[in-house]
Amino acid sequence: MPTPDRLPAPSARRIEAVRNFNRFYTRRIGVLSEGLLHSEFTLTESRLLWELAHAESVTASELARRLDLDAGYLSRLLRGFGRRGLVKRTRSKGDGREVLLDLTAAGRRAFASLNARSEEEVGAMLAALPDGQQDHLIHSLSTIERLLDDAKGRAARAPYLLRAHQPGDIGWVVSRHGAIYAQEYRWDLTFEALVARIAADFIDRFEPSREACWIAERDGVNVGCVFLVQWRDEATQQPVEGVAQLRMLLVEPAARGLGIGARLVRECSRFARQAGYRSIRLWTNSVLTAARGIYQKEGYRLVASEPHRSFGQDLVGEIWELTLA
Template sequence: MTQEQEATMIANIRQFNRFYTMQLGLLQQHVFDSEYSLTEMRVIYEIHFNHQTTATGIREALNIDAGYLSRLLRNFEKKGLVIKHPLPEDGRSSYLQLTARGKKLMAQMNELSDMQIRQMLADLSVEQRRQVGHAMNKVRCLLKMPGGRPRLEDVEIRHGLQPGDIGDIIRVHGQVYAEEYQYDLRFEQYVTETLHEFLQTYNPAKDRVWLANCFGELAGMIAIIHKGRGRAQLRWFLIRPEFRGIGLGRALMQEAMDFCRAQRFREVYLLTTNQQQTAAGIYLKAGFVKTASTPEHLWGQDVYEERYELKMPTGS
């Protein structure tokens, strides 16, 4: 990234911060015309959300001055919002809980906050609202914010090709392989050609492409293509880096293998390179065996093109 590009990016982020701060009224002295400041409500939220947190836990979570936090907590105790309980393992320390009055305040603030968000999104379509939510989840994920890492439960796996899917498959392959393996544009051309060839004989009854979507974008994919005489090919298996490590690869492979068994394929094969070691581990766990490894110069790189085969159990 050039200095000019970085400056533009920083300016865009700061502009959004100013917009969102004004949009949510965060510059107001008190939250929702209450007697509480934003910092005070964040402390109350931490106590509510974590159930049995300590002052140290709040200070670390919010990066707040210890003396200032101590004064806030004493004020909350006087107002009957917070109560302290000695820790069983250390009588000198206490964990914090909201009282009934504190829980009522939290419920009121949550309701007002929900209403504010609804008003902000009121003029948007259902799809536009979904896009806003996905975009915010994506920002949290990229910045590795607490709770921002994608989970398998956040992923929707579907099959049945829709307009735009082919373009997304090509784009993601081109981007990921260029970033991770420095493949040149010939690789993107190769993916385009293989998909073009596939579409000429695409039969939804015998062929299947699974697409995993998370935060409104394509997170991963896998496909099984029938080749006749009880044979099939596994293709385009790819998980984007930020969605790895959550079990998505295993979930997609399970979908593919279940489909192969339902179709009663006798043999499934795939072609890959020696660079895709993580994927190779998933192939081996699924029962594939490497049957060939040939040195090649492909897409601007010296690689070994490898073939894996799986003999499906008879009677499956």
């Protein structure tokens, strides 16, 4: 089974959807007003106050790095805070060249007032929603933060787990295969129908000692899957002794780059060895270069290929095989 593994280019519709959300949310939380939360502080000033309140004795360069602000712009903001008596400067005892910044008593009072208003406004916004919708909103915000976080080091901050399939997973497998392959490769509904038949056969014939499914889950959301089943003779549908088949490997676009695909393939190899299989075979298509790279790294070798017309496209089908020690 082929595996999409390249990041799709964003469509104009998706770009506009994000821009619409940005316009809605900035208006909803009052960012467009002259002063945030009906205060004397702009959004940037409020964020700077928050950083100073949560970091004792910090340098201007550290603030610039945390807030991703131009050093000159930050310097003007800090001078303004100084004139208003909100910030004090002291020389570092460890390094006399460093100037450390702290909020004054007036600065801490200003932050406390602003923070209380923010908590009150967010509390009122959440209170307008039923409990279940509040949970859904918080989960959605967490997802946005995770997806839009900087890519550097993201893999180390993005744990996932592998688990066995449970009710609801098979429907997800079929649905996501159909949607992702249509979006990324323009495959038609006949592919989704094929996946549905394969998934139904897996449930009907499932032998836990010889077959398995792994679902990759991240933050409570399914992000990948793979199946290992007994290879069957095409004509008789009888299992071929000692040969397993890797099927329906899939990784969600948002979860790519974390090594999930390679991990799923390794789990298949581990399980097959323990179950006593001599080899694993899989069927894929030549256009799926990233997936083929995963198979090659695992030790699979190409044993057969044949052009075919399927899923509304001209393709080259391939059979790969891994010999198990």
